[in-house]
Amino acid sequence: MYGYTGKILDVNLATREIKERPIEQEWPKRYLSGLGFNIRLLFDEIPAGTDPLGPENVLAFGVGVLVGTTVPTASRTEASALSPLTGRWGTANSGNFWGSELKFAGYDGLVIRGKAPAPVYIWIYNGRADILPANHLWGRDAWDTVREIRRQYNDEGVQVAAIGPAGENLVRFASIENGPFDAWGRTGLGAVMGSKNLKAVAVRGTGPVDAARKKEFLQAVQQTRQAIFSSPFYGPFSRFGTMLASLPYQEFGALPGRNYRLGAIEGWVETRSRKALPRYTSRGVACIACPIACAHWVEVKDGPYAGLKLKDLEVTPVIGFGAGCDIGNLPAIAGLSGACQRLGMDMVSAAAAVAFAMELYERGIIKEKEIGFPLRWGDEKAVFTLLEMIARRQGIGDILAEGTKRAARNFPEAPRCTAEVKGLECFLIDPRARWSTWTLGYITNVRGGDHLRTRNPVENLRYNENPVPYLTEKFGFPEDMYEKLDMPEHLKKEIFDPVTKDVNIPKMSKWAEDLLCVYNALGMCIRPPVLHTVGPTLFSRLFTALTGIAVSPEEVMQAGERIWNLQKLFNLRHGEKPEDSDFPPRFYEEAAGAGPAAGQKLDREQVKRVLQEYYRARGWDEQTGTPRPEKLAELGL
Numbered sequence: 001m002y003g004y005t006g007k008i009l010d011v012n013l014a015t016r017e018i019k020e021r022p023i024e025q026e027w028p029k030r031y032l033s034g035l036g037f038n039i040r041l042l043f044d045e046i047p048a049g050t051d052p053l054g055p056e057n058v059l060a061f062g063v064g065v066l067v068g069t070t071v072p073t074a075s076r077t078e079a080s081a082l083s084p085l086t087g088r089w090g091t092a093n094s095g096n097f098w099g100s101e102l103k104f105a106g107y108d109g110l111v112i113r114g115k116a117p118a119p120v121y122i123w124i125y126n127g128r129a130d131i132l133p134a135n136h137l138w139g140r141d142a143w144d145t146v147r148e149i150r151r152q153y154n155d156e157g158v159q160v161a162a163i164g165p166a167g168e169n170l171v172r173f174a175s176i177e178n179g180p181f182d183a184w185g186r187t188g189l190g191a192v193m194g195s196k197n198l199k200a201v202a203v204r205g206t207g208p209v210d211a212a213r214k215k216e217f218l219q220a221v222q223q224t225r226q227a228i229f230s231s232p233f234y235g236p237f238s239r240f241g242t243m244l245a246s247l248p249y250q251e252f253g254a255l256p257g258r259n260y261r262l263g264a265i266e267g268w269v270e271t272r273s274r275k276a277l278p279r280y281t282s283r284g285v286a287c288i289a290c291p292i293a294c295a296h297w298v299e300v301k302d303g304p305y306a307g308l309k310l311k312d313l314e315v316t317p318v319i320g321f322g323a324g325c326d327i328g329n330l331p332a333i334a335g336l337s338g339a340c341q342r343l344g345m346d347m348v349s350a351a352a353a354v355a356f357a358m359e360l361y362e363r364g365i366i367k368e369k370e371i372g373f374p375l376r377w378g379d380e381k382a383v384f385t386l387l388e389m390i391a392r393r394q395g396i397g398d399i400l401a402e403g404t405k406r407a408a409r410n411f412p413e414a415p416r417c418t419a420e421v422k423g424l425e426c427f428l429i430d431p432r433a434r435w436s437t438w439t440l441g442y443i444t445n446v447r448g449g450d451h452l453r454t455r456n457p458v459e460n461l462r463y464n465e466n467p468v469p470y471l472t473e474k475f476g477f478p479e480d481m482y483e484k485l486d487m488p489e490h491l492k493k494e495i496f497d498p499v500t501k502d503v504n505i506p507k508m509s510k511w512a513e514d515l516l517c518v519y520n521a522l523g524m525c526i527r528p529p530v531l532h533t534v535g536p537t538l539f540s541r542l543f544t545a546l547t548g549i550a551v552s553p554e555e556v557m558q559a560g561e562r563i564w565n566l567q568k569l570f571n572l573r574h575g576e577k578p579e580d581s582d583f584p585p586r587f588y589e590e591a592a593g594a595g596p597a598a599g600q601k602l603d604r605e606q607v608k609r610v611l612q613e614y615y616r617a618r619g620w621d622e623q624t625g626t627p628r629p630e631k632l633a634e635l636g637l
Contacts, residue, residue, distance in 0.1 A: 002212035003065050003547035004028065008037070009107045009129055011122060013196055014055060014114030018129050023108060028549055029559070030636065032521035033065035035091065036563045037109055038080040043566055045113075048573050052084040052188075053170055053195040055115035061102070061161075061201075064523015067289075068103035068209040069217075071542055072225050073525035075099060075287035079161075083187040084195075085172040085349070085403050086423035086448050088571045090187035093452070093520055094178040095287035098203060101159040105205025112198065121149070121200040126207060134199040141165060141342035142177035149202045161201045164344025166391040167194035171401040173349035173425075177341060181295075181311035182287075185346040187424065187447055188403075212548030220541040224534055228291065231529040232481075238284060241294035242315035242527075243274040245428070248461040253595020254433035255323040256426070258377055259355040260419050260586060263433045264595025265323060272322040276330055277313060285311050287525070294527055298334050305331035312337045319428050320351030325358060326377040339384060343391035348450075352425035353400045354386055356407070359417045366411060371396050416589070422580050424448025432587055433597030434464050436473045437508045443581045443607075444509055444614055446567040454513050456503060457531045458485060467502045470606040471613070475501035486535025487511065488554075506614035514560035521563060562635045565627050569637070578624045581611065 007020045023037075031040045038060045045058045059081040066074035077099030083090025102110065106127040119134040137145050142164035150158050159179060166174035167190030174190030175183040184190075193199075211217040228234060236244055249255050250273065253263030269275055280300055284293030300308040313330060317337040321327045327336065340347045360366045361375040368374055372395055375382050389397025399407045405423045408414040419426045421442050426449035431439040441454020458477055465474040475482070475496065482501055485492070495507045518539060519526050536553035543551050551559075587602045612622045619631035627637075 001547070002210050003543075004033070005103065005106050005108050005207075007107055008041075008109040008111060009124065010111045010113075011129065011131065012114045013112065013116040013120065013131065013198060016131055018131070021111075028065070028547060029551055029555065031563060032518065032543070032559050033108060034062040034076065034521040034523050035078040035080070035093075035517060036062070036521035036559065038062040038078050038091065039089070039563055039566045039570065041111060042080055042082075043570050046082050048575075050082055052082040052087060052090070053191060055196065057082050057192055057195070059112045059189065059192050059196070061099075061110040063099040063103050063108055064521065065108070065547065066542060067523035068100045069211070069546065070221050070289060071524070072221070072228055073287070073290045073292065073527070073530050074523050075289055076520065076523040076525060077102070078520055079176060079184040079189050081189055081192045082574065083189075084170070084191045085188040088422060088448070088574050088576055089446050089567050090189055090192070091447060092176070092184035092186045092189055094182050094184045095290075095525060096159075096178045096182040097288050098159040098161055098178050099523065100288050101203040101205050103205070103209060104207045105203050106207055110201065112196065115195065116197040119197050119199050121198065121202060124201070124203045124205075126205050137199045138168065139165070142344045143180050143342050145200055146177070146180055149200060153202075153204070155204065157204060159203050162344070163190045163193045163199060164342055164391065166343045166345045166401075167191055168199075169391065169393045169401070170194050171345060171391060171393070172403045172406070173346045173353070175340075175344050175346045177344050181341060183341065183346070186348065186450060188346070190344050211546050213545045217542070217545035220538065220545050224538050224542065225291065227533040227538065228529050231533045233532060234292070234529040237294055237527060237529050238292050240274045240277060241284070241296060243277055243313065243318065245315050245461060246273040246318060247275075249319070249429060249434075250595075252434050252464045253592065253597035254430045255319065255595075256355075256419070256428070256430055257323045257594065258326055259324060259359040259417065260430055261359075261590075262323075262594045263430050263592050263597050265326065267328070268323075271328050272318055272330060272333070280330055280334070281313060290525065292527060292529060300331045300334065303331055305335050308335055308338065310334065310338050310341070315428070317347045317351065320347055321354075321383065324351045324355035325383055327380055327383065328378055332380045336380075336383060336387070339387050343387060345387070345391060348427045349403060349425045350387060350390065352419065353390060353404055353407070354383055356404045356417055357386065357396070357400060360411060360414055363413070363417075365414055366396070416585055419449070419584055419586060421445070421449030421583065422447075422576070424450055427451045430587075430592060430597070431583060432592040432600045432602055433595065435466055435470060435505075437503065437505050437512060440505055440509050440610065440614065441513070443583060443611065444513070446564065446571060452526070453516055454509055455516060455526065455531065456508050456512055457515065457535075458482075458503070467500065470603070470610045471505060472497070472502040473505055475503055481532070484533075486533075486537050506610055507617045509614055510617040513564050514557055517560035517563040518556055521559065558635065562637065565632065565635055565637060568627060572626065581625055583607065
């Protein structure tokens with residue numbers, strides 16, 4: 001096969017059987033690769049009633065077919081299983097170098113099943129794999145694990161997916177760390193590895209990735225590169241990365257300050273926004289094949305965190321710890337990010353768990369004697385200590401390690417303090433202060449309350465306006481951005497107002513979710529310079545030239561829609577109910593505090609109405625959100 005290796009490695013830790021399974025002939029065109037292969041595999045492999053922390057759960061890593069080539073930003077790998085946190089589709093995406101190394105080693109994916117009787121790690125090297133003892137690694141943090149495995153093989157090029165103490169102790173939001181500084185963060189996949197006694201997967205490969213039509217492929221790569229460079233977001237994003245969003249959310253009053261009770265924070269701009277970034281970083285860090293280098297290499301030169309060096313200061317921990325827990329300086333936030341990386345915990349859920357506990361302490365629902373120390377907003381030392389307690393399930397950390405939805409059941413009045421959807425803690429934006437495609441995506445998302453599976457390719461953070469409340473958001477870009485947007489003309493006319501270009505939120509949500517499925521299936525990054533400019537036409541050219549399998553732009557998007565629907569079917573099988581697709585009560589019952597949105601609440605009837613419009617756009621039952629038989633027939637499901 002061209003582009004693909006044609007093989008998925010299948011490892012049974014219980015029986016120690018290791019085999020190669022060929023890719024089914026129709027899969028590339030129907031599911032592309034990456035996320036698509038994962039959901040196709042695991043839909044068949046994980047029946048209803050499976051225990052997410054039991055040996056019958058199956059973990060899959062799917063490498064995007066464009067990964068290992070020169071396609072700009074093609075570095076992404078999807079990891080998937082039944083989530084220990086939500087009990088639904090658990091999946092996470094990560095870049096760096098691990099996925100390309102697995103491809104070079106001869107595999108498009110990896111499936112792991114069963115439970116080893118003692119700690120092990122998997123070693124994959126150029127077409128062969130071994131299950132090796134990991135007793136010497138068990139108990140170490142993720143950074144130490146990566147260093148030790150590389151030392152064993154005397155090779156800094158070995159790529160390691162590892163868990164830390166949180167994964168070993170089955171923290172339900174444990175991450176799988178991707179090298180020292182990246183991760184498959186959301187939905188608790190590190191706990192799945194821990195439940196299998198699997199400490200790490202180490203990979204090294206030197207094989208090629210061959211293109212079917214080399215000249216056409218290189219031309220398509222060049223077109224993709226030019227498109228990304230032409231984005232007005234390329235320059236700012238190369239300089240500030242995701243921290244570009246740190247100012248608008250403060251200006252909109254949409255920060256999740258103090259567990260979603262302060263939408264704007266005094267001193268935020270000077271201490272925690274992108275304006276403070278140059279004090280601690282002077283260069284970007286890139287994943288393989290990426291011309292953007294949006295991550296930051298951080299070096300703290302003075303103060304209590306002097307000497308701290310790591311890849312960090314994404315908007316995720318800055319908003320999570322900086323706003324959610326009101327930690328007032330970037331060096332402390334960088335230190336907390338490093339702690340999460342070493343312990344192996346999703347930063348979104350970890351920060352949310354701490355903020356939740358802080359609010360309970362402030363309200364007197366939990367006492368100092370139950371925690372062991374005061375837990376006040378902004379107390380850096382207390383947050384470091386609590387993260388350790390969560391990762392090691394010590395004291396109250398044992399309760400918080402279950403995630404905020406489960407933890408809230410232990411305390412009176414605590415459920416009203418949670419901010420989660422379908423069991424997954426929310427992130428970044430307070431929907432009471434900013435209503436958009438992105439925030440509707442919290443409740444339509446197949447993962448739960450998350451921001452990375454529904455994202456308007458032309459969301460404009462200069463504006464915060466809904467011309468038709470809940471239904472549309474302001475476009476506000478120059479006309480040529482609308483003209484250049486890679487979307488079929490008939491859909492443009494449906495999604496954008498013909499005069500104002502205002503965006504229809506439910507219809508854009510459907511398009512964006514399908515498009516992001518394509519990104520996560522092909523292995524591309526969704527940073528704004530890419531998402532704004534690279535769509536189904538370029539993906540069709542890249543895929544067809546690389547693999548030799550002719551796929552039209554329409555077929556590319558249908559594959560994305562097929563993947564989204566299959567994920568929804570997976571969730572329905574595992575117990576998702578219509579009422580799960582809703583915001584937590586806080587957003588309806590409590591007014592937003594501080595900033596321009598102070599006093600605002602969500603309107604339950606308006607949210608219900610726009611959700612029905614979204615279901616209608618999807619061809620699903622408008623009341624239950626269940627895919628209709630005719631939609632499944634259309635998609636061949």
